[in-house]
Amino acid sequence: MSETAEKVKILICTGTGGLASGAASVQAAFEEEFEKKGVAAKVGSACEVNGTGCRGLCANDVLVDVCLPGKDAVTYDFVTPELVPQIVDEHVIGSEPVAKKVAGKYYHEFLDKQKRVVFSRCGTIDAESLDQFLETGGFNGVKKAVKMTQDEVIEEVKKSGLRGRGGGGFPTGMKWSFAKGSPGNHKYLICNADEGDPGAFMDRSILEGDPYGLIEGMMIAAYAIGCKFAYVYVRAEYPLAIKRLQMAIDTCYEKGYLGEKNILGLQMPLDMRIKAGAGAFVCGEETALMASIEGQRGMSRPRPPFPAVRGLWGKPTNINNVETYANVSYIFYNGADWYSSIGTEGTKGTKIFALTGKVKHTGLVEVPAGITMKEVIYDVCGGILNNRKFKAVQAGGPSGGCLPAEAIEAEVDYDSLIKAGAMMGSGGLVVMDETTCMVDIARFFLNFTRVESCGKCIPCRIGLKIMLEILERITQGKGQEGDIELLQDMAYDIKKSSLCGLGQTAPNPVLSTIRYFRDEYETHIKEGECPSHSCKELLHFRVIEDKCKKCGLCPRVCPVDAIEWEKGQVAKIDLEKCTKCTSCYDACRFMAIE
Structure with missing residues (x-):
């Protein structure tokens, strides 16, 4: 990111991961330090401390960007309040980055193969600021769309090749055309933000980092299908996402972007409301989701009729997930031809993945469709934790499948992953090493x-x-x-x-x-054996003497003191005390515990 504004900017990741790591204390420390030392007067420039959305490299929070006028931003990771005075003194005032604290080579490698489209605002602007959203071209997409006919908007989305990012991959423009073509003046638009896959947090980060971008995408969709009322169905376990989205919706009503007095010239003014779900995974399925909004138990309904014909309260309804709507704005910012130039023949654009498990750099990545699974795991996320052997990756959450090492060259697109025995799903990737059964x-x-x-x-x-x-x-x-x-x-x-x-x-x-x-x-x-030594009932622990490095790590992690060790000696396990918790096995980097 290049920073050219005539002010000093401090950008701090205040997504859920950042806040959990202490971002609020870091932000407060910067504000206190700036005031205490009169930094604005010393550097001759206005100073601004902004909390942003998720930066992606969640394993290294708290992430902080220091942006000085006319210079490239410098990123720091693992920032604590104690480090802030040094950064302010040496970097903000002295103009020399604190070299030993700057994010290393891995951070640039983490970004090199990414193409941040949907995430382009996350980590670069204050998610709660409408002004900063507008400065980055916000609402230009919907302004362009309302000058087109509804059919022209739908054709533009079809031309882009955008497919639903919720897991099914159904062509978005075609889905919109079904809802528009259904008879009746009363229609509904729903955003499915009921993100329930284990290890998935893509939609949450968009809601936290760019809520106005989601609203804009939904406004374009509502105009296209002829809808006046929209719901965002968010699981209640996402309090920060709900807070920021509600704040954005309230601001849009206040400024006239939503509601009856619409300043954008929408022929069908849009009302929008958040529905907080109770966290049932099945409510990610669209008919169960609609039942939940209606106040019923979240249970699926037979299809047909499909929601586009008879959906919420029996009215024609269009449902897409957060990432799908977030893509729509960029199609209208830059054009369908631009969007379709990214990705593969069958999967256009980018895809956001949440990587968890036995990988060095867990977090969120946005990559062009068609990149290989190997590139995502090794080039972007640094490879396998403790340099162990890659075994498999679960793609597509609980609805997906496990891809083994021999399938790691599979391209990340809908068709290639299905052929390999998995699926794109909403974008959760759980990486496993040789210790996984x-x-x-x-x-x-x-x-x-x-x-x-x-x-x-x-x-x-x-x-x-x-x-x-x-x-x-x-x-x-x-x-x-x-x-x-x-x-x-x-x-x-x-x-x-x-x-x-x-x-x-x-x-x-x-x-x-x-x-x-x-x-x-x-x-x-x-x-009666577990080859990965993972199934507790089948475990029989022992130390492999010729592999043991006598480092003493295993007795330090044993919760019941079942490992005997002296400096320079091979460790020994007392099987009578051992509870088979696998702490020693997980901690040993030399595979010396069998």
């Missing part, structure tokens, strides 16, 4: 979907329970011959007969792990 991973995700099932249809309610019981037996060393085949048969039956997307995709982690890691299932069943 794939049978246990399948059990974990299936347990999640079983708990979150609404229970309306028998295949999902009963079938997932039976599958989970089989997986639990296998991870306990009680597997039987024929269990693998039974899991496969049940998985296909549940996929075919479940009412909604939750049940139809819930068996995917089981099928993908059997496809790529069948040998692990067989070892559990036939030998």
Whole structure:
């Protein structure tokens, strides 16, 4: 980022991750230090301390950018209030960055292969400031759209190639045309921000970092389909996202961007409201989401009729997720041709991924569609934690599948990931190393979907329970011959007969792990062993003497003092005290614990 404004700017990540790491204290420290030392007078420039949205590299929060007039921004990571006086004295006043505290080479590598479109404002502006949003071209997209006919707006979105970013990948322009074509003057627009996948926080970060951008995208969609009322369905566990979005909505009403007195010339003024959901994963499915808005229990409905024909309160309804609407503004800022030039033939634009698990730099990345999974994990996020061996990545959340090491060259687009046995999903990527048991991973995700099932249809309610019981037996060393085949048969039956997307995709982690890691299932069943040393009931701990580096790390992490060690000696495990918690195994970087 190049900073040319005639003022000193301090940009601090105040997304949920940043605040959890102490961003509020860091921001207060900068403001206090500026006032105490009279920095504005000393540097001859106005000074501004801004809290921004998520910067992406969540593992290194608190992230701070120091932007001096006429100079490139300098990024600091792991900033604490104690470091602030040094940064102010040496960098802000003295114009020399604190070299040992500046984010290292990895931060630039983290950004090099990214293409930040939807995230272009996150981390660079104050998310709560309408003025800063307008300075970056905000609302220019909707101003352009309202000068076009509704059909022309829809054709522009179709031409861009934008597909829904909520997981299904349905062409967005086509979806809008269905809603517009439905008869009736009363229509609804819904933004699905019920982000429930384990390890996923893309939508939350957009809401926290660029709420006005989401509002603008929804305004364009509402104009296109002829809608006067919109809902944003957000899970209540996102208090900061709800707070900032509500603040943005209130400001838009006050300034005339929303409501009856619309200053943008919208022929159909738009009202917008937030609906806080109770956190049911099934409400990410559009018919269950609508039931929840209506005040009913969140349970799926048979389709057809589809929401575009009969949706919320029986009226035509269009539903897209946060990232989809956030993309729309940029299509109208820069044109459909620009947008379609990014990505692959089948997947245009960029995709945001949340990386968690055994990867060095966890956080959020926005990359052009078509980049390989290997580039995302190794080039962008630095590779596997503790330099261990990459084993698999769960793509698409609990509805997706596990891709093994041999499939890591798969391109990140809808069609390539489905062909490889996974799916794009909403964008959650859980990275696993050689210490991860794939049978246990399948059990974990299936347990999640079983708990979150609404229970309306028998295949999902009963079938997932039976599958989970089989997986639990296998991870306990009680597997039987024929269990693998039974899991496969049940998985296909549940996929075919479940009412909604939750049940139809819930068996995917089981099928993908059997496809790529069948040998692990067989070892559990036939030998009563867990090859990854992860299943607690099958563990027998010992120290491998020729691998032990005598570092003393394992006794320091043992919670029950079950490891005997003296300096320069090989560690020994007291099996009578050992609770099989795996703390020593996880901590050992030399794989000396077996």
